[in-house]
Structures are given as C-alpha cells and as structure tokens.
Amino acid sequence: MSWIPATEADQREMLAAIGVDSVEALFGSIPAALRMKSWDIPAGMSEMAVRNHVASLAGQNRVDHTSFLGGGYYDHYIPAAVDALSGRSEFYTAYTPYQPETSQGTLQSIYEYQSAMCRLTGMEFANASLYDGGTAVFEAATMSVRIARKNKIVVHPSLNPVYRKMLETHAANLELDIVTGDDPTDAACVIVQNPSFLGTVADFTDLAAKCHAAGALLVVSFYPVSLGLLKTPGEMGADIAIAEGQSLGLPLGFGGPYLGIMATRKDHVRKMPGRIAGETQDKDGRRGFVLTLQAREQHIRRTKAMSNICSNQALCALRALIHLSLWGKEGFKDVAIACHSKAEYLKKQLGFATILNEGPTFNEFAVRLPKSARTVAAAMLDAGFVAGLPLADVGAGEENDLLIAVTEKRTKEEIDAFAKALETASCS
Amino acid sequence: MQLIYEKSKPGRRAITLDALDVPQSSLPADLCRKEDAALPEMAEIDVVRHFTHLSQRNVGIDDTFYPLGSCTMKYNPKIAEVAAAEPGMARLHPHFSSSSVYEGNVQGAYALIYELERQLAEVAGMKAASLQPIAGAHGELTGTLLMAAYHKDKGNAHKDTIIIPDNAHGTNPASAVMAGFKVVEIPSDVDGTIHLDTFEKALTDNVAGIMMTCPNTHGLFEKDVARIAALAHSKDALLYYDGANLNAIVGQCRPGDLGFDVMHYNLHKTFATPHGMGGPGCGPVGVGERLLPYLPGPRVVKAEGGFTLAAPEKSIGRVAAFFGNFLIAVRAYAYLRHYGDAGLKEVSRNAVLNANYIYAKLKHAYKPAFPGNFMHECIFSATPQADLGVHAIDIAKALLDMGYHAPTIYFPLTVKECIMIEPTETESKETLDAFCDAMLLIAEKAKSDPESLNAAPVTTPVGRLDEVKAAKDLNCACL
Numbered sequence: 045m046s047w048i049p050a051t052e053a054d055q056r057e058m059l060a061a062i063g064v065d066s067v068e069a070l071f072g073s074i075p076a077a078l079r080m081k082s083w084d085i086p087a088g089m090s091e092m093a094v095r096n097h098v099a100s101l102a103g104q105n106r107v108d109h110t111s112f113l114g115g116g117y118y119d120h121y122i123p124a125a126v127d128a129l130s131g132r133s134e135f136y137t138a139y140t141p142y143q144p145e146t147s148q149g150t151l152q153s154i155y156e157y158q159s160a161m162c163r164l165t166g167m168e169f170a171n172a173s174l175y176d177g178g179t180a181v182f183e184a185a186t187m188s189v190r191i192a193r194k195n196k197i198v199v200h201p202s203l204n205p206v207y208r209k210m211l212e213t214h215a216a217n218l219e220l221d222i223v224t225g226d227d228p229t230d231a232a233c234v235i236v237q238n239p240s241f242l243g244t245v246a247d248f249t250d251l252a253a254k255c256h257a258a259g260a261l262l263v264v265s266f267y268p269v270s271l272g273l274l275k276t277p278g279e280m281g282a283d284i285a286i287a288e289g290q291s292l293g294l295p296l297g298f299g300g301p302y303l304g305i306m307a308t309r310k311d312h313v314r315k316m317p318g319r320i321a322g323e324t325q326d327k328d329g330r331r332g333f334v335l336t337l338q339a340r341e342q343h344i345r346r347t348k349a350m351s352n353i354c355s356n357q358a359l360c361a362l363r364a365l366i367h368l369s370l371w372g373k374e375g376f377k378d379v380a381i382a383c384h385s386k387a388e389y390l391k392k393q394l395g396f397a398t399i400l401n402e403g404p405t406f407n408e409f410a411v412r413l414p415k416s417a418r419t420v421a422a423a424m425l426d427a428g429f430v431a432g433l434p435l436a437d438v439g440a441g442e443e444n445d446l447l448i449a450v451t452e453k454r455t456k457e458e459i460d461a462f463a464k465a466l467e468t469a470s471c472s
Numbered sequence: 473m474q475l476i477y478e479k480s481k482p483g484r485r486a487i488t489l490d491a492l493d494v495p496q497s498s499l500p501a502d503l504c505r506k507e508d509a510a511l512p513e514m515a516e517i518d519v520v521r522h523f524t525h526l527s528q529r530n531v532g533i534d535d536t537f538y539p540l541g542s543c544t545m546k547y548n549p550k551i552a553e554v555a556a557a558e559p560g561m562a563r564l565h566p567h568f569s570s571s572s573v574y575e576g577n578v579q580g581a582y583a584l585i586y587e588l589e590r591q592l593a594e595v596a597g598m599k600a601a602s603l604q605p606i607a608g609a610h611g612e613l614t615g616t617l618l619m620a621a622y623h624k625d626k627g628n629a630h631k632d633t634i635i636i637p638d639n640a641h642g643t644n645p646a647s648a649v650m651a652g653f654k655v656v657e658i659p660s661d662v663d664g665t666i667h668l669d670t671f672e673k674a675l676t677d678n679v680a681g682i683m684m685t686c687p688n689t690h691g692l693f694e695k696d697v698a699r700i701a702a703l704a705h706s707k708d709a710l711l712y713y714d715g716a717n718l719n720a721i722v723g724q725c726r727p728g729d730l731g732f733d734v735m736h737y738n739l740h741k742t743f744a745t746p747h748g749m750g751g752p753g754c755g756p757v758g759v760g761e762r763l764l765p766y767l768p769g770p771r772v773v774k775a776e777g778g779f780t781l782a783a784p785e786k787s788i789g790r791v792a793a794f795f796g797n798f799l800i801a802v803r804a805y806a807y808l809r810h811y812g813d814a815g816l817k818e819v820s821r822n823a824v825l826n827a828n829y830i831y832a833k834l835k836h837a838y839k840p841a842f843p844g845n846f847m848h849e850c851i852f853s854a855t856p857q858a859d860l861g862v863h864a865i866d867i868a869k870a871l872l873d874m875g876y877h878a879p880t881i882y883f884p885l886t887v888k889e890c891i892m893i894e895p896t897e898t899e900s901k902e903t904l905d906a907f908c909d910a911m912l913l914i915a916e917k918a919k920s921d922p923e924s925l926n927a928a929p930v931t932t933p934v935g936r937l938d939e940v941k942a943a944k945d946l947n948c949a950c951l
Contacts, residue, residue, distance in 0.1 A: 046549070046810065047546075047547055047549055047744070047897075047898050048818055048819070048822050048897050048898065049898070049899070049900035049901075050822050050825070050826075050897075050900065050901065054900070054901040055822075055825060057901065058825055058826075058828075058829040058901060059825070061829060061832050061833065062825075062828045062829060062831075062832045063832070064828075067821045067822075067824070067825050070824045070825060070828050070847075071724055071824065071847075072845070073692065073693040073695060073845040073847070074693050074721070074724065074725050075695070075698065077698070078697070078698060078725050078729060078730055079724065079725050080597075080723065080724060080725050080726055080729065081729075083594050083595065083597075083723075083726070083813070084594050085591060085594055085595065085808075085812060085813040085816065086591075086809070086812055086813065087812045087813055087814070088809070088810055088811050088812025088813065088814060088815045089809050089810055089812065090810075091551050091810060094551055094555070094806050094809050094810050095551060095554060095555070097809065098554075098555040098558060098561075098584075098802070098805070098806055099558060099560075100580075101560070101561075101580035101581070101583055101584050102558035102559065102560025102561050102580055103560055103580065104560070104579045104580030104583065105560040105561065105564050105577060105578055105579070105580040105581050106576070106577040106578075107559055107560055107563040107564055107577075109577075111565065113565050113567055113568075114567075115567045115570070116793075117565060117566055117567065119563075119565070123486075123487045125486075125487075125516060125519060125520055128520070129519075129520065129523040129524070129527075131553075132523075132524070132527040133532050133533075133534035133535075134527040134528065134530040134531065134532050134534070134535060135527050135530060135532065135748070135749055136532065136548075136746045136748050136749075137532030137533040137534045137535075137548050137746050137747075138530050138531060138532040138533075138747070138748070138749045139532075139533075139538065139540055139543055139545055139747050139749070139750070139877075140543075140747070140749070140750040141749065141750065142540070142878075142880070143868065143869075143872060143877065143878050144934075144937050145869070145872055145929050145932035145933070145934055145935065145936065145937070146529075146530070146531045146872050146877065146929075146932055146933075147529075147530055147531070147749070148473070148526075148529035148530065148933050148934060149526040149527050149528070149529040149530030149749075150530055150749040150750065152473065152475070152526055152529070153523075153526055153749075155475075155948065155949070155950070156475060156476050156477070156950070158948055158949045159475075159477060159949040159950040159951065160511065161949075162949045162951055163509045163510045163511065163951065164509045164511075166505075168949070168951070169948055169949065170948075170949065172750070173751070175606040175607060175610060175752075176606060176792070176793065177793075178790075178792065178793045179606065179610070179792075186650075206790065206793045207793075209789055209790050210789075210790050210791065210792070210793065212789060213617070213768070213788055213789035213790055213791055214613070214617070214650075214791065216617060216620070216621070216788065216789075217617060217620040217624075217651050217652030217653075218650075218651075218652050219652075245499065245503050246503075247502060247503055271505065271509060272508075272509070273499060273504055273505065274499070274503060274504060274505060275502075275503055275504060275505050275506075276505050279505065279506065295562040295563060295799070296562070296563055296564060296565045296566065297556075297561065297562055297563075297564065297566075297798055297799040298561065298564040298565070298566050298568070298569075298578070298581050298794065298795065298798040298799075299566035299569075299792070299793060299794025299795050299796065299797075299798045300566075300606065300752070300792070300794065300795075300796060300797035300798055300799065300800070301606075301751075301752035301754075301797040301799060301800055302797075313946070313948070319750065320948050321948065322942040322943070322946060322947055322948045323942065323947040323948075324937050324938045324939065324941045324942035324945075325937070325938055325941065326934045326935035326936060326937050326938070327935055327936065327938075328935060330934050330935070331473075331934075332933075332934035332937045333937075333942075334937050334939050334942045336939065336942040336943050336946070336948070337943055337946070339943075341642075342609070342642040342643050342645075342646035343641075343642035343643075343883075344642065345642070345646070346642045346645040346646060346655075347645040347646065347648075347649050347655045348649075349642070349645075349646040349649075351646065351650070352609045352612065352613055352643050352646035352647040352649075352650050353607075353609060353610075354607065354608065354609040354641075354642075354643045355607045355608070355609070355747075355750055355751035355752070355753040356750050356751045357748075357751045357752045358748050358749035358750035358751050359746075359748025359749060359751065359752060360748070360751070360752060362523075362748075362749070365476075366519065366523060368511050368512075369476055369486075369511065369512045369514065369519050369522075370486045370487050370516065370519055371486070371487060371511070372484075372485055372486055372511050372512055372513045372514060373508050373509065373510060373511045373512070373513050374485060374508075374513070375485060375486070375487055375488060375489070376508075376509060376511055377508055377509075378488070378489050379489060381492070381496060382489055382492055384497055384498075384499065385492055385494050385495065385496050385497045386494050388494075388497035389494035389495065389497075404499055404500065404503065406499075418571065418572070418573050421571065421573045421574075422573050425573070425574075425576075425577075430565070430574070430577075433567050433570060433571065434571050434573060437570050437571040437572070437573075438570050452489060455493060456493040456494050459494070
C-alpha cells in the first residue's frame with residue numbers, strides 16, 4: 045500500500061525482534077469473539093483512480109454561475125500568496141504546539157493573528173480561534189453565563205437564524221433560558237449581529253450601555269470584511285466580539301473548515317475559552333511564544349474547564365492573518381469600500397422590487413420580489429446567476445423575499461447584467 | 473524573530489484592487505470606525521518572506537518523525553490535498569444546501585457526503601454517521617447530547633451521570649459537563665484497564681452512559697469491554713466510544729460490534745487529514761440503532777432522481793451550520809477510497825507492529841508503565857531516569873535536539889513521568905531504528921551526563937521558554 049513503507053522483510057525482522065510469529069499475535073488482547081466478521085467497504089483504488097473519481101464528483105457540482113449569494117458566507121477574492129504560504133507543509137502538517145521550541149512558527153503566527161483580531165475589532169484580547177461563527181455564539185453565551193452568573197441569554201433578531209438554531213441545539217441540556225429581543229434585564233448577555241442577517245448596519249453603543257447598567261454583557265457577532273469601514277465592536281462597548289472568519293481568505297468549501305473568531309476585554313480574558321498564545325522569553329532573553337492560561341482548559345481542568353474545546357482552527361487563522369497582511373491597512377479598507385459601493389449600485393437598479401432593510405446596509409440587503417423568490421432564483425440559474433438566498437427557506441422572510449450579496453469580485457458589467465436578468469425573471 | 477507589525481512601513485502595499493467601476497458610496501460617519509485597522513503595510517515579498525521564515529521555525533510530519541502518542545500523527549497523503557482543492561468542492565457555497573432551488577448544483581457533494589458517512593459507519597460497525605461535528609471534542613459533545621436526547625425521550629429523567637475512566641482525554645469530562653451531565657471518574661486497575669468491580673459499583677440507575685477509549689489511553693485493549701457493555705445496557709446506560717485510538721483496530725474489530733452505541737471519529741488521526749498546527753479537525757459521530765432517530769440534521773438522503781436533505785424524526789438539530797468541515801471530509805474520503813477494504817486492514821496491522829517494535833527495543837532502557845500487550849502506542853515511565861535528575865521533559869527536549877518531535881509526555885496523568893510513543897503505520901523500520909537509537913543514547917546520557925539533558929534543547933530557534941512569565945505578564949497581542 046502506498047502509504048505504508050514496511051516490506052515483508054521488514055515485517056519479518058520486526059516480528060523476530062518482538063519475539064512473536066505473526067502480526068496476528070499482537071492483537072491477542074482482543075477476544076476472538078469480538079473480532080470483525082465482515083464489512084462492506086469497497087476495494088481500494090489507485091491514486092490516479094481516486095483523483096479521477098473525486099474530479100468527477102466535483103464536476104457534478106455547479107460553481108460556474110456569477111454569484112450574488114451570501115447569508116454569512118461570502119465569495120471574496122483570495123490573494124494567491126494565501127494558498128502558497130498556508131500550503132507550506134511545515135504549517136499544515138504540524139500538530140498542536142506542545143513543544144514550543146520547535147513550534148515558534150505556529151505560536152508566533154497565532155500571536156500575530158490574535159493581534160490582528162484585536163486591531164480589527166478594537167478589543168484587547170483574542171483567542172487562537174474557535175471552530176466557526178455558529179459555535180462561537182454558543183461559547184460566547186456560556187462565557188457570559190460564567191461572568192454574569194445569570195442563565196438568561198437574549199438573542200437579538202439581527203442574529204443569523206442558523207446560529208440561533210445551533211445555540212439551541214448545543215444548550216439543549218443546560219439550564220439556559222434563551223429568549224428573543226433586546227432587553228438585558230436579568231440576562232447574562234444580549235447577542236446582536238452587525239450587519240444583521242438581512243444586512244442592516246446598526247450602532248449598538250446605546251444597547252451596550254443598557255446591558256452594562258443591567259449587569260449583562262453585550263456580545264457582537266460581526267462580519268470581518270465590514271470592519272474595513274464600520275464602527276468596531278470595541279467602539280460600541282461590546283464585551284465579547286465574535287465572528288465567522290470565512291471571509292478572511294478561506295474558501296467557501298461547502299461549509300468548512302471555517303474560522304470562529306473571538307475577542308474580549310481585559311477584564312474577561314481569564315473567562316475566555318480556547319487556546320491563547322502569549323509572549324515570553326527563554327533563559328538567554330530571546331523572545332518566544334507559548335500557549336498560556338492553560339489552567340482554564342479541559343486537559344487540566346477536566347469537568348471544571350471553561351469549555352470542552354480542544355483543537356482550534358490554527359491553519360484557518362494563519363490564512364486569515366496572511367490574507368489581512370497582504371491586503372494591508374489600505375487594501376482592506378478598499379475591499380470594504382468596493383463591497384459597499386457595488387452593493388449600493390445594484391440596489392439602485394432594483395426599482396421593480398422593494399428593499400426590506402430599514403436603515404443602511406453594507407454589502408448585502410433583502411428585497412421583496414413581485415413573485416416567489418424560489419421561482420426567480422431557479423430562472424436566474426438558467427441565466428447564469430446565483431441570485432441569492434430565498435429567505436423563506438431559512439425561516440427569515442416571506443415567500444417573495446430574497447437576500448442578495450455583492451463582493452469586490454463582481455464587476456459593474458456583471459451587476460448590470462444581473463439587475464436586468466433579475467427584473468426579467470421577476471416581472472415576466 | 474520580528475513581528476509582522478514591526479516590519480510594517482506606512483504607505484507600503486502588497487495586493488491592490490482594480491479601480492472602482494461604480495460610484496463610490498459612503499455610510500453615515502457615526503456608523504463608521506474612527507481609525508483604519510492598523511494592519512501591516514508591506515510589499516508582497518516581505519509578507520512572503522515573513523511567513524516562509526515562520527514556517528522554518530516549525531516542524532510538521534513532512535519534516536520529521538512525530539511520535540506523539542494519542543495524537544496519531546501519521547503521514548498526510550498529498551492526493552488528499554489535490555482532492556480538496558478541486559474547484560467544484562472548494563468553491564461550493566454552503567447555502568446551496570439551504571434551498572431546494574440549488575439542489576442541482578451540489579449533487580456531487582451530496583454523493584460524497586452520503587458515501588463517506590456510509591463508509592465511516594461501516595468501518596466502525598455503526599448504523600449511520602454524521603459529518604456535522606467540527607472537531608473530535610465537538611463530536612464528543614454531539615454524542616453526549618445524543619445520549620441526553622435518548623434518555624429524555626424515554627423519560628429517564630433520573631439519568632444525569634456519566635462514568636468516565638481516569639485515563640480518558642480531558643475533553644471527555646468537559647464535554648459531558650457541557651451537555652449537562654454530572655461526571656463520576658473511576659480509576660484504572662493496576663493492569664491499566666478499567667477496574668470492573670469499581671465500574672459495577674459506580675453503575676447506578678442514575679448513570680446515563682459511560683465514555684470509553686478502546687484501546688484506552690494506556691495503549692491497552694479493554695479486555696472486559698463486552699461485559700461492561702452488557703452491564704451498562706442492562707441498566708439502559710449507553711456506551712460512548714472515543715475514536716482517538718480507532719487507528720489501532722480499524723479493520724480488526726468494530727466499536728459497534730463491541731457494544732458501543734455512539735462514537736466520534738477523529739478524521740485527522742485515523743484517516744490522515746492534516747491537523748494544521750492545532751486545527752482544523754473534523755469529528756463525525758457514528759451511532760447504533762438506539763440513537764439513530766436523534767442524529768443531527770438535516771442529512772443527505774437518497775431520493776428519486778438524486779440526493780436530497782431530510783431531518784431524522786427526533787433530530788437534536790444542527791450542531792454545525794452545514795455539513796461540518798466538508799473539505800476535511802473530502803480529504804478523508806480520498807484516503808478511504810485509496811485504501812479500501814484490504815488497505816485499511818493493513819493500516820492497523822502495521823501501526824500495531826511498529827509500536828510493539830519500539831516497545832521491544834526500549835523496554836530495557838525505560839520502565840514499561842504496564843506489563844505489556846500494548847497496541848498502537850507504548851507507554852513508559854521515566855521514573856528511573858527521574859531518579860538521576862532527568863525528567864520526561866528533559867528526554868523530550870533532548871529528542872528535539874536530535875531532530876525528532878517529542879513523544880507525548882505527562883499524559884495520561886495516571887502514569888508518573890509518562891512518555892507515550894505512537895509511531896503509526898507510515899514510518900519505516902529505518903526511521904524507528906534511528907529513533908530508538910536516539911532514545912537509547914538519551915538513556916545512557918541520563919546516567920553519564922544528566923546536566924546536558926537538563927540544558928536541552930540547544931539547537932532549536934529558542935531554548936526552553938518561561939511559561940510562568942507568559943501567564944503572569946500576560947502579553948497576547950501587539951496593539
């Protein structure tokens with residue numbers, strides 16, 4: 045087999061050194077009655093056959109449309125160097141940095157990633173990443189419960205409905221009271237999203253003040269690219285900032301791997317779940333980095349841990365860091381301006397539809413079409429476009445409502461053609 | 473090495489966008505940030521060199537032998553990377569699964585999910601598997617939530633406790649608590665396996681389940697597993713299988729056949745997907761008959777004319793937004809299809825052979841933690857060396873100087889001065905011989921020159937780092 049180097053001669057020599065006659069003998073501690081009788085696993089395929097087979101499956105997926113689909117996951121341009129650098133096997137084939145002396149690449153990149161997240165969000169501490177944006181909501185909720193010592197979680201209507209469902213699934217067996225609204229009375233936290241799931245941009249500064257007066261935390265779920273322009277969670281007074289980091293250099297990949305971002309204030313850092321890298325020195329005074337505050341974690345605290353989270357998304361965090369470093373201070377702002385401007389340009393051409401957002405939007409907005417959004421989206425596929433997300437399908441709107449997103453990748457020409465096709469599909 | 477922020481220079485840029493081809497819009501000032509985010513300002517070559525240099529201060533499995541016990545660091549085949557990079561996989565938008573309108577766009581992905589879930593279930597003797605959980609510990613949490621849903625559905629309100637052996641991974645007790653359970657830890661017997669009498673005493677009517685690793689984290693097959701399963705099931709308690717050590721038995725015996733009701737798989741361990749410095753992982757769950765109706769949903773199912781989605785009758789709901797870490801699953805699928813029936817059986821055979829070979833070569837120099845029958849990993853206690861002033865950590869650091877990654881040390885907590893070595897099947901006899909020579913040399917040096925080992929490592933980019941200072945003078949970001 046390709047990935048097992050042992051030859052028959054090797055096996056014989058090794059068995060002789062061990063002092064047994066056969067490999068079978070090494071499995072002697074498994075009672076015979078428990079050994080596998082049969083299984084239905086197909087025969088193996090050569091590397092070439094595997095490659096062709098996966099390519100043929102990939103070919104059954106359609107990714108050639110011009111896409112205006114967002115809903116929390118966006119088709120942003122990924123600079124070539126992101127793949128080239130994150131693809132270095134010293135990074136992607138390494139494990140958790142249990143031996144910091146030979147893992148400084150991992151540890152320094154995590155420290156730099158944490159720094160980037162703080163600079164982006166206006167917060168003081170970030171962790172080395174969580175699984176994704178949805179599980180980050182659950183971690184932020186339980187972190188709030190630890191800090192505020194209350195069991196009520198208030199979910200603002202702006203939150204992605206999928207995240208809300210994930211929160212309910214994860215908390216099903218905990219004594220958490222999950223309610224909808226914006227009233228922080230008796231609550232551990234209020235969880236908001238900016239821009240909202242439907243794309244509306246808001247300022248939650250007043251809500252932060254109300255939360256703090258009531259002894260609750262404000263948790264802001266943000267869209268990383270929007271922070272090229274928008275007021276930061278830190279500026280609003282948020283206690284915990286969380287995000288789905290896919291938009292920072294990660295492929296859409298049909299759902300993952302993605303990146304859960306979490307940042308917080310100094311007061312709360314010791315209550316924050318997940319890994320954290322910190323700066324320190326060796327005995328010669330050389331700067332180095334280690335995982336720190338590990339006493340909060342599951343491998344030491346077991347039943348009393350902050351969270352069961354064990355892995356993080358270090359490779360995804362590295363991609364986000366490289367992505368942000370390549371765009372840089374000016375480029376990152378330019379991307380945000382392009383996303384916003386192109387979406388506004390499209391919005392102005394949709395006179396045949398009703399814009400549903402109350403208030404300004406960043407790069408995504410909801411429209412009510414003259415007919416079923418599903419019917420329109422199906423017709424748009426034939427015209428070469430992915431029109432957006434029919435909101436009724438995710439329980440976030442009526443039959444005729446469609447969520448449309450625009451990124452920097454869309455050209456004026458594409459947007460013009462899209463607007464025209466959408467009008468034809470909606471009004472014919 | 474300098475931080476990327478220290479290399480930044482105002483006005484320098486790497487990548488730029490095309491000029492804006494639509495009128496520029498702006499948002500009201502009170503909704504905008506006051507200052508731009510202070511991201512690095514660098515030329516592309518500076519960014520490329522920075523991260524290339526960082527990578528050179530790291531070691532991965534492509535660089536060196538990584539005998540990290542319980543973490544199963546095997547070679548990550550390159551074909552898997554090619555598979556995951558297929559544009560038809562990598563560029564697929566997950567919300568295509570949110571609306572039936574887009575079902576025609578994702579039939580290849582659905583076919584892969586369906587077949588991978590089926591094969592994972594088959595490998596482990598389970599009825600079905602779900603790719604939703606995003607990591608091994610997330611799979612544990614999902615599994616314990618499934619157990620909770622089962623007991624709730626049956627009206628077993630009193631079942632609020634989970635039994636966990638003391639040698640379990642720390643994630644087991646943490647996951648059980650996050651799913652709302654109390655935890656009773658039970659000690660291992662002197663032979664390193666579960667103490668049956670203690671287990672029976674702990675198995676009250678309140679027990680909802682038991683979480684086991686098999687082979688356990690002592691590297692030993694739980695000889696009483698069938699008896700434990702029968703006892704647990706007689707009280708309607710469920711058995712959870714921690715898939716951390718599945719590599720040792722794949723193709724030899726199956727958790728489902730051993731009596732386990734629910735499990736997680738670590739795709740990076742058994743199915744060789746890269747672990748990326750700490751993640752991403754991917755931790756699908758498998759379930760037997762009892763827990764089938766509660767699986768996370770929606771699930772990919774076969775329908776007339778193609779694949780579609782349906783939620784199991786009593787589904788616990790979504791634990792992930794979509795289908796878990798799909799591109800990791802694509803890698804695991806490529807791995808499974810390459811090996812197939814016969815190849816998978818060779819995996820465990822060679823993993824166990826390699827571990828026993830290392831054990832045979834080192835058992836006279838280091839103290840075996842248990843009297844033998846190790847499976848895929850062998851565990852030593854460096855107490856004889858510690859008596860000479862050389863601790864497990866010194867041995868680990870000396871190995872770094874000799875060009876190896878260190879084995880796992882000080883885990884499990886049940887073994888003093890623990891050194892846990894797991895070679896996996898992808899290492900050659902030559903590599904194992906050279907590694908064992910290094911370990912034997914260290915054992916000699918512990919007698920002749922212990923101070924040199926206390927000073928290790930000296931050839932790495934930095935020496936031993938002050939972890940106390942890192943926690944005390946907390947500096948976790950350059951602001």
